[in-house]
Amino acid sequence: xxxxxxxxxxxxxxxxxxxxxxxxxxxxxxxxxxxxxxxxxxxxxxxxxxxxxxxxxxxxxxxxxxxxxxxxxxxxxxxxxxxxxxxxxxxxxxxxxxxxxxxxxxxxxxxxxxxxxxxxxxxxxxxxxxxxxxxxxxxxxxxxxxxxxxxxxxxxxxxxxxxxxxxxxxxxxxxxxxxxxxxxxxxxxxxxxxxxxxxxxxxxxxxxx
Amino acid sequence: xxxxxxxxxxxxxxxxxxxxxxxxxxxxxxxxxxxxxxxxxxxxxxxxxxxxxxxxxxxxxxxxxxxxxxxxxxxxxxxxxxxxxxxxxxxxxxxxxxxxxxxxxxxxxxxxxxxxxxxxxxxxxxxxxxxxxxxxxxxxxxxxxxxxxxxxxxxxxxxxxxxxxxxxxxxxxxxxxxxxxxxxxxxxxxxxxxxxxxxxxxxxxxxxxxxxxxxxxxxxxxxxxxxxxxxxxxxxxxxxxxxxxxxxxxxxxxxxxxxxxxxxxxxxxxxxxxxxxxxxxxxxxxxxxxxxxxxxxxxxxxxxxxxxxxxxxxxxxxxxxxxxxxxxxxxxxxxxxxxxxxxxxxxxxxxxxxxxxxxxxxxxxxxxxxxxxxxxxxxxxxxxxxxxxxxxxxxxxxxxxxxxxxxxxxxxxxxxxxxxxxxxxxxxxxxxxxxxxxxxxxxx
Numbered sequence: 240x241x242x243x244x245x246x247x248x249x250x251x252x253x254x255x256x257x258x259x260x261x262x263x264x265x266x267x268x269x270x271x272x273x274x275x276x277x278x279x280x281x282x283x284x285x286x287x288x289x290x291x292x293x294x295x296x297x298x299x300x301x302x303x304x305x306x307x308x309x310x311x312x313x314x315x316x317x318x319x320x321x322x323x324x325x326x327x328x329x330x331x332x333x334x335x336x337x338x339x340x341x342x343x344x345x346x347x348x349x350x351x352x353x354x355x356x357x358x359x360x361x362x363x364x365x366x367x368x369x370x371x372x373x374x375x376x377x378x379x380x381x382x383x384x385x386x387x388x389x390x391x392x393x394x395x396x397x398x399x400x401x402x403x404x405x406x407x408x409x410x411x412x413x414x415x416x417x418x419x420x421x422x423x424x425x426x427x428x429x430x431x432x433x434x435x436x437x438x439x440x441x442x443x444x445x446x447x448x
Numbered sequence: 449x450x451x452x453x454x455x456x457x458x459x460x461x462x463x464x465x466x467x468x469x470x471x472x473x474x475x476x477x478x479x480x481x482x483x484x485x486x487x488x489x490x491x492x493x494x495x496x497x498x499x500x501x502x503x504x505x506x507x508x509x510x511x512x513x514x515x516x517x518x519x520x521x522x523x524x525x526x527x528x529x530x531x532x533x534x535x536x537x538x539x540x541x542x543x544x545x546x547x548x549x550x551x552x553x554x555x556x557x558x559x560x561x562x563x564x565x566x567x568x569x570x571x572x573x574x575x576x577x578x579x580x581x582x583x584x585x586x587x588x589x590x591x592x593x594x595x596x597x598x599x600x601x602x603x604x605x606x607x608x609x610x611x612x613x614x615x616x617x618x619x620x621x622x623x624x625x626x627x628x629x630x631x632x633x634x635x636x637x638x639x640x641x642x643x644x645x646x647x648x649x650x651x652x653x654x655x656x657x658x659x660x661x662x663x664x665x666x667x668x669x670x671x672x673x674x675x676x677x678x679x680x681x682x683x684x685x686x687x688x689x690x691x692x693x694x695x696x697x698x699x700x701x702x703x704x705x706x707x708x709x710x711x712x713x714x715x716x717x718x719x720x721x722x723x724x725x726x727x728x729x730x731x732x733x734x735x736x737x738x739x740x741x742x743x744x745x746x747x748x749x750x751x752x753x754x755x756x757x758x759x760x761x762x763x764x765x766x767x768x769x770x771x772x773x774x775x776x777x778x779x780x781x782x783x784x785x786x787x788x789x790x791x792x793x794x795x796x797x798x799x800x801x802x803x804x805x806x807x808x809x810x811x812x813x814x815x816x817x818x819x820x821x822x823x824x825x826x827x828x829x830x831x832x833x834x835x836x837x838x839x840x841x842x843x844x845x846x847x848x849x850x851x852x853x854x855x856x857x858x859x860x861x862x863x864x865x866x867x868x869x870x871x872x873x874x875x876x877x878x879x880x881x882x883x884x885x886x887x888x889x890x891x892x
Contacts (some may be wrong), residue, residue, distance in 0.1 A: 251711060294756045296707040303708060335580045337570060340703050386581060387512075387834050387871045416789060417834050417868060425839035434754055 241268075241276045248280035248304050249287075251297060260308045270312035277308050281351045284402055289436050295344070302347050326446035329371055329409075331359035332382035333392035338385035341415060341435075345381060348435040365392075365399040365423065372405050376382040378446050381438060382428065383414040393426035401427070410445040411436060461780025464493055465742035469682075472740075474508030479725075485680030486709060489547040493863065497782060497827045501860030503892060505853055507885025508546035508684065509837075509878055512554070512869020513581065516541035524572035527558030530668035537672055540682050542881055548684040549676055552669035555747065560665070564656040565616030568699050581871070589614055590700040592709060595716035598700075599723045610700070617654040620647040651805050673739075684693040685784065686741025689732035689776065692724035692768040694749045706750065710764055721768035729775035732783075742781045743807075746773075752789030758797060760825070764799060777805040784809055784829075788868065795821040811867030815856035828856055829863035832881055835867060836883045837873035842880035857889065864889060 244263065247256035263273050279286070284301045287293040308443050309316070327421045332342050339361050357375050359367060372380065382393045400406050401440050411428040414437075423431040429445075432438045453461070470490040475648070476573045488503070495502035516526040519536035526533055533555050541549060558573055567590065588612060590598065598605045603623035604626065612622040625639035638708050677683070695718070697706035709717045732744040743890040750756070773783040783806040790812045791798070797885035798808065799822050810818055810830035818828050832852070836845060849864060856862050870878065 253711065292757070294754060294760070296756055296760065298708045299704050299707040300711050335577070337583045337585065340586055347562075379821075386583070387838060387868065388581065390835070390838055390872065400526045419833060419835040420838050421833075425835075 244276040249283040270315040325353045327377040328379045329377035331363035332361040335362040342383035345438045382413045397427040480621045482680035497862045505889030506547045507864040510866040512871040522578040524578040531698045534672040558666035559661045561660045588705045601719045620651040625876040683741040685745035686739040687735025688745045689728040692721035725771045728772045826863045845880040846884045
């Protein structure tokens, strides 16, 4: 049963996946087991993304299936022990940029890969990033930006983190449509990633897990 | 004239349009020197498009908002001060001497959107700070369940469902009658009733107001266009159209919605894309007829590397796009395919197109490979990055341009330009790019 559910999600058979999860719930299966199967499927989806078999549609569909299955088991979920998180990642679209599709996908992939992600949303001011680092204490900060104006916002944000004396406490990764290694150096970030799985790899590399 | 056009072949139409583009009958230039410069520039762009070796590589930045920013204008000024925009653009053309300019397409009039209360974008002077560029807000403005209605009657759907949803001032247009019901005397009066309703009339008043503003804008921009040409600079875009997948995905269904539709509503999605093909062709050709410039800017979004697999690209994205491109070419116009992001995975697929009928303008695609795969099929343009233009040095820019000319520009059929708009580029880097083009780009 669990194996079938894993395959249904991983192979993008949405109707089958939801029916199987429903069936499992009604059959009295442990919700931990159901969510475990969903996470196992997400691992497969992530691997297929990395190998170039899957792309955005599959990440978004997998996210949608995971959300529906989570909603399904939610009534039972409150009783579960909290899953141990690998580490904390703070993320947001930088000042002036209100694009969020890329950031949302990165947030989602970090989350399903076991990181505790705090998403500050879009057009996040430099001060808001600094305040959130003080409060949330992340090991990794992700700066997202689609527009060319984001180059300077990223630079300003990194500089403010530096000035606040927090630079050696966090690793900073950046990403977005026009981001290159040139911009990574320009902004003073530690690394940049081309897609969501690269963000996961960077976080794993820096935090472990 | 009309009859002649209908009996002409695509090649004859293209020849006639290109002749108008290069020779500009009846147009008065600022000086004989400017006229000679224009002819030289239009000729090298035409030669590159025709897969020939031009006298030299055409070179021009994708200027984006660089001219207005460089003139000290805010993004808000760019949307509200038309005369200021015109002045900034002329100063840019005079200073940098590009072979072509992009035109007024993205220099949009803010007041039109204020008047109509547009929901799909935020812009400076409205919700965004003055220094920020207008930005699109992703949402499912059209639901998956509405594909049938959209495909059955796109124009009716836009009039009565989409426009009332995305323009606050046009909500009353939801009451518009089904226009084909206006036939015969007995059926017409009931269809006229909505036009007598105060709220509908108010919506039309706002449309007239926005229309007046658009006319004021185009008077300035049209004048600017003529002045730019009079100085000897050619136009890089005479009209625009989109890939049907993007037309539906960008501002109707949204990225997430569209990506899920590929699994949940595949047939409906493909059908709607096909219904958009003639609309996109008409949009492009209509604009080219008005501007007299056959180059059609086609910004491509959701078909880039990473967005979908090649199999999905060939099923969902490429077929309707190819039909639009062929339709535009059939009318003697030239699709200029702006492939934002990377197109490295798609080169072999897009190479399946009649020879010498379009231009591929690349952003982050490997230009050496693009030349190898597409070189015999299409002129390629690009791809000096905004990152390099913003964060690099003039020497780095020059070195990159030289390398591009030697590889992508080998044996002609190449235009040296940027990937995305250079908005915040360093002026010295823009000069370096122009210099590199003139210094290294001479074929004879």
